[in-house]
Amino acid sequence: MIIGIPKEIKTLENRVSMTPGAVGSLIRQGNEVLVESGAGLGSGLTDEEYQAAGAKMVSAAEAWGAEMVIKVKEPLPSEFQYLRKDLILFTYLHLAAAEDLTNALLESGTIGIAYETVESPDRTLPLLTPMSEVAGRMATQVGAHYLEKTQGGRGILLGGVPGVSPAEVLVLGGGVVGTNAARIAMGMGARVTILDLSHGRLQYLDDVFNGRITTMMSTEANIREMVQRADLVIGGVLLPGAKAPKLITRDMLGIMKEGSVIVDVAVDQGGCVETIKPTTHDNPTYIVDGVVHYGVANMPGAVPRTSTFALVNQTTPYAMRLAAKGVAALKDDPGLALGLNTYKGKLTCPAVGEAFGIDSLKPEDVL
CATH class of the missing domain: 3.40.50.720 (NAD(P)-binding Rossmann-like Domain)
Known part of the structure; x- marks a missing residue:
């Protein structure tokens, strides 16, 4: 051929x-x-x-x-x-x-x-997984960068310092993207919460992280509660081949902290944030209602x-x-x-x- x-x-x-x-x-x-x-x-x-x-x-x-x-x-x-x-x-x-x-x-x-x-025989996605691993790890790095005041963020160091609280990181979706994002965020010293629809997946994540992150069921009430606390929100929701569900609606931005950051890795499938739109590496962010949005659709292209x-x-x-x-x-x-x-x-x-x-x-x- x-x-x-x-x-x-x-x-x-x-x-x-x-x-x-x-x-x-x-x-x-x-x-x-x-x-x-x-x-x-x-x-x-x-x-x-x-x-x-x-x-x-x-x-x-x-x-x-x-x-x-x-x-x-x-x-x-x-x-x-x-x-x-x-x-x-x-x-x-x-x-x-x-x-x-x-x-x-x-x-x-x-x-x-x-x-x-x-798909693999075990229903995993072998050709999506490697880029999801990269994008998940990058999402935390990117989020930490845009939390800096000079980048439009709240001016928060993700891991804090002795005597000063670390950032609150909310991860939507406990799949490959979410797990990798949480791993890096936890490693940087942040307080991490993962939301997912699968109780079995939350049990697995609780075991993998040895209880060092918080796991919650992904419900509208829990999302609304947690976005108020979050300094950084990472969207890692995946429905194979389909559009991502809109988990964060426009009205939720009004209860988020000014200068908080959203990194929506699901943007190439439409995004899980109502206000997200695709951006590029040379113009990666924009602000809606005081919240920094990062919507680069080919994040792994930066590495x-x-x-x-x-x-x-x-x-x-x-x-x-x-x-x-x-x-x-x-x-x-x-x-x-x-x-x-x-x-x-x-x-x-x-x-x-x-x-x-x-x-x-x-x-x-x-x-």
């Missing part, structure tokens, strides 16, 4: 979808790999390294002309021109928050396979070296299966088949269909 690796064009997105090592594995499998010149530079990977691995360095149009294109982030409008019916696109798509992209994929007939809805290698570790085995068998690989792996979001003009992710009122089919109905 001919595989294309385009350069990411999202603002300050420095990740790349394949490392030279992964490219070498694909080439040894018998594939031809076309890498756009400069695609890896943001992650410290040179064209010469890709060439040494056997890749051919090409233009963006040539990379997109491959049989399968592997990316990190969803295509932007300027890339819609490359979508076509004989293309397999393997990347993060997050379609429930991107109606224009959904329509473009359907109209072009592109076979869109989304990292974020691929591209770590993020690229973490992501490629997980995506390469799936890419090699797709390269070997094409769409037939989905028939052999029900978990990979769940990654199929669009197929030859048909929507194959029910959660996206619900978000936009579009009829959808299950992947097995079209394969």
Whole structure:
């Protein structure tokens, strides 16, 4: 198969979808790999390294002309021109928050396979997990930075100092993002509370953190109570493939502390805060009702070296299966088949269909 690796064009997105090592594995499998010149530079990977691995360095149009294109982030409008019916696109798509992209994929007939809805046999999300780990850990670092007065925050040191109370950190969602955010916040000395809908998950977190964080059921009353206390709120809610529920409503901002900070990691799925909107690394925050909002939709792009290698570790085995068998690989792996979001003009992710009122089919109905 001919595989294309385009350069990411999202603002300050420095990740790349394949490392030279992964490219070498694909080439040894018998594939031809076309890498756009400069695609890896943001992650410290040179064209010469890709060439040494056997890749051919090409233009963006040539990379997109491959049989399968592997990316990190969803295509932007300027890339819609490359979508076509004989293309397999393997990347993060997050379609429930991107109606224009959904329509473009359907109209072009592109076979869109989304990292974020691929499942393992144990129902975990292996291609979302590494970036959720990065984003969760970053969320606390980012939040600590924007609590500084010079950044618009309350002027609070997350861990406090002897004789002065630490910050109160509220984490919405006890999944991969929330757990990693809580781990870093606790390590920095903050007081941490995690809210989740699953009692079993709260039991697990209580055990993992040995009672050093507070766990509460995620109810409207508890959220409303805790946002009043919080200096930093981290949104880590995930419904695979679907829009995130709005847990913090506009009216709740009025009871939050002035200069408190919200970091909504769920922004790429629409966000779990009513007032959140996607921002970029070069203009990451804005203020609503005195509360600092951070809504960067590609947070791991700020630490591209770590993020690229973490992501490629997980995506390469799936890419090699797709390269070997094409769409037939989905028939052999029900978990990979769940990654199929669009197929030859048909929507194959029910959660996206619900978000936009579009009829959808299950992947097995079209394969």
